[in-house]
Amino acid sequence: MGIALVAGAVLAGTSACGGNSSASTPTKDDAKAASSAPAATASPKPTTPKPLGPPMLLDTITPETNTTVGVAMPISVVFSNPVATSARAGIEKAMKISTSVPTTGAWHWFSSTRVDFRPESYWKPGTKVTIDADMTNVPNGNGRYGTHSYVHNFTIGDDDEASVSVTGHSMKVTHNGTVVKTMPIDAGSPSFPSWDGTMAVIDKAKEVRMTSCSVGISCDKSSPDYYDLTLPWDVHLTTSGTYVHYSTGDPYPGHSYGSHGCVHLSLANAKWFYNFIKQGDPITITGSPRGKAAGDNGYADFNLDWSTWLKDSGEGQITTSPAA
Structure with a gap:
């Protein structure tokens, strides 16, 4: 699955493109350490709560x-x-x-x-x-x-965002509301379309091994859809395996649907984007027939409208205040 962070939230369906990379695994919270604490035993001291x-x-x-x-x-x-x-x-x-x-x-x-x-x-x-x-x-x-x-x-x-047009084969990147770069891209093919919607960046890695077998596309090496590649400058969008990255199989994007669902950039643009973007920045993809990624497929939380979001809230809407 690759992402210990949201292992319970990985979609059951196959993804467009994917990879198994230890670099994609976030650090565990110290909560894990608590699971190895000794079991509590009765204490003769009345001040020790049971x-x-x-x-x-x-x-x-x-x-x-x-x-x-x-x-x-x-x-x-x-x-x-x-x-x-x-x-x-x-x-x-x-x-x-x-x-x-x-x-x-x-x-x-x-x-x-x-x-x-x-x-x-x-x-x-x-x-x-x-x-x-x-x-x-x-x-x-x-x-x-x-x-x-x-x-x-x-x-x-900073408010750094990227908007991907699948049909326009382009990505627009903004910094605090100002366009800083527009780049050619290739997104998923009609057979393996990209997810639509807004996905906050999960993490990124300088290299990720991506295999068709790991995401259920094909484990048959003779299949035209089989791949096993280690590719650079990878920005991770969904736990089901969507990345923005460079692909050796599609080195000059901007003209076709050249991926199994990922967003391809040229080598220079992929490196630039990798260095620019950070965890939690929103990447919005439009024009793909696949539909929006589920909210728990990584951090696609903003794919749920507010009324839908509140339906599965225990306490409901709140307004935060400064710490006391």
Whole structure:
């Protein structure tokens, strides 16, 4: 699957193009370390509280603390064990979010183990965000209880965005609303179309091995759709395997549908884009017949309209305030 961060959210269907790359695996939160803690035992000291039950652990919190991310980056929390629907509002209340700029947003449960927070519209550049998740003794509704707090601080960077026109074979890149570069691209073919919609950058890697077998296209080496390539300057858009990158099989894009669903740039443009873009920057693809990527296929959270987003929120819409 490649992305430990959202392993539970990978789509069951095949993807356009993909790769297995250890460089694509984000660092685990320190929550993992808690799973190896010794089991609690009875204590003769009355001041030592007895655990209410087995621990509820957080598998990951993203973005990582002390990072700068793009305006479309959600806060994504993955739990090690399923959370009951009845416990969701309580868990959301325990995961307090404060911001330097008041922001209207909400949590949304993609599954029993993954919940994301996003603003109604993109974050304002420069916003400082803190998530203070005091999970101590918070129940998950399935007999488990939180054991400690998790605090992450991150900053919203410049508003850097890219818009890809599949039919126009072009990509427009903006920086704080000003166009800085327009580049020729090739996107997915009619047989293997690209995802439409807005996808926040998951991560990027200088090289990624991409294989047709890993994404269910073909494992037959004699098939014309078989490939096994290690390609440079890879910007990762979906957990199902969509990248913006350079392809040796399509070195001069801008004229056709030359990929299995990825977005191809020339070598020079791919390197430039790799150096320009950051995690959480929104990449919007239009003109593809495949439809929008599911919200949990990576960080495509903004593919859900606000009313749909709120339907799977325990607490509902909130407005953040500065930390006390």
